[in-house]
Amino acid sequence: MSKPIIYGLLLLIMMIWGFNVIAIKVLVEYFAPVTITAFRILTAGIVVMMFLGVKKEFRRVTKQQFVYVTVGALTGIFGHHYFLASGLTITSASNTGLILGLVPLMTTLFAIFFLGDRLTILKFFGILLGLTGVSFIVLNGTDSISSISKGDFYVFCSVITQAISFIYIKKATKTMDPLLITGWMQIIGALFLFIVSFQMEPQGISSLSGGNLWVWGVFFASAILATGIGHMFYNKAIHQLGAGETAIFINLTPFFSLTGSYLFLDETIALPQLLGFIFIVAGVIFGTGALENKQRTFWRANKRVVKKSS
Numbered sequence: 447m448s449k450p451i452i453y454g455l456l457l458l459i460m461m462i463w464g465f466n467v468i469a470i471k472v473l474v475e476y477f478a479p480v481t482i483t484a485f486r487i488l489t490a491g492i493v494v495m496m497f498l499g500v501k502k503e504f505r506r507v508t509k510q511q512f513v514y515v516t517v518g519a520l521t522g523i524f525g526h527h528y529f530l531a532s533g534l535t536i537t538s539a540s541n542t543g544l545i546l547g548l549v550p551l552m553t554t555l556f557a558i559f560f561l562g563d564r565l566t567i568l569k570f571f572g573i574l575l576g577l578t579g580v581s582f583i584v585l586n587g588t589d590s591i592s593s594i595s596k597g598d599f600y601v602f603c604s605v606i607t608q609a610i611s612f613i614y615i616k617k618a619t620k621t622m623d624p625l626l627i628t629g630w631m632q633i634i635g636a637l638f639l640f641i642v643s644f645q646m647e648p649q650g651i652s653s654l655s656g657g658n659l660w661v662w663g664v665f666f667a668s669a670i671l672a673t674g675i676g677h678m679f680y681n682k683a684i685h686q687l688g689a690g691e692t693a694i695f696i697n698l699t700p701f702f703s704l705t706g707s708y709l710f711l712d713e714t715i716a717l718p719q720l721l722g723f724i725f726i727v728a729g730v731i732f733g734t735g736a737l738e739n740k741q742r743t744f745w746r747a748n749k750r751v752v753k754k755s756s
Contacts, residue, residue, distance in 0.1 A: 464702020481650030484639035491632030522611025523635020537597025543703020552609035576729025
């Protein structure tokens with residue numbers, strides 16, 4: 447697959463993921479949030495497993511792989527989606543999309559703490575920019591830190607849990623195919639979500655009868671396109687382009703979330719949110735090392751040109 451095609455697919459995925467925040471906002475307003483999230487993730491997991499089965503790439507996991515996948519599922523699926531669904535019930539889709547833009551930055555931060563990645567001046571500067579951007583968003587319209595929206599705090603927790611999961615996913619990818627990891631994580635994470643939903647939402651299953659055809663269309667689009675197929679294509683792009691170059695495209699997700707919340711939910715986009723968006727995007731570019739990687743590639747290419755000319 448050529449680079450222009452991969453870039454086009456990544457752009458499409460980022461748009462789908464950005465609009466998926468709006469889709470989840472719609473779903474948690476119609477159904478019990480944890481229950482519908484469990485069904486959505488389970489549906490996505492089944493799609494991934496069916497894809498693996500058709501390609502005859504389904505594999506059993508070892509005990510060590512199962513530990514990594516389970517921890518990844520507890521944090522990246524159960525924790526991330528539980529906090530995300532809970533947060534979206536009491537905060538705006540625009541705020542949610544912007545805060546989710548911090549995922550690459552928080553992943554870099556945890557990689558420094560737990561994987562021994564090097565903390566450079568640019569990365570430190572990027573982390574400060576990203577956190578400054580979030581402060582613009584969560585303090586918008588509040589008088590003090592104590593009055594920060596509970597929903598925004600939940601969404602930030604969803605960022606933290608997903609970032610932690612990427613550490614264990616990285617460990618698992620040493621011996622497992624990323625697509626297989628995705629499928630197992632979604633199945634296991636969905637089971638944990640179901641267990642919690644039975645305790646928190648006794649009427650959760652019965653709430654599923656309240657949706658109309660349009661809402662269920664949103665559900666299947668979110669589950670299959672965004673959570674299932676979207677992650678499959680994204681993992682394929684990581685394999686072909688590398689994690690650094692692929693992660694740069696995540697910067698587009700908050701933009702599509704902002705656009706979608708304005709177009710479909712009639713949410714007002716305030717100046718602090720736009721400032722937050724700018725700071726977060728800049729923070730991700732600096733903090734994830736994407737700029738450093740580009741500079742390194744540029745200088746290496748120049749050195750090769752100089753050597754050939756001499």
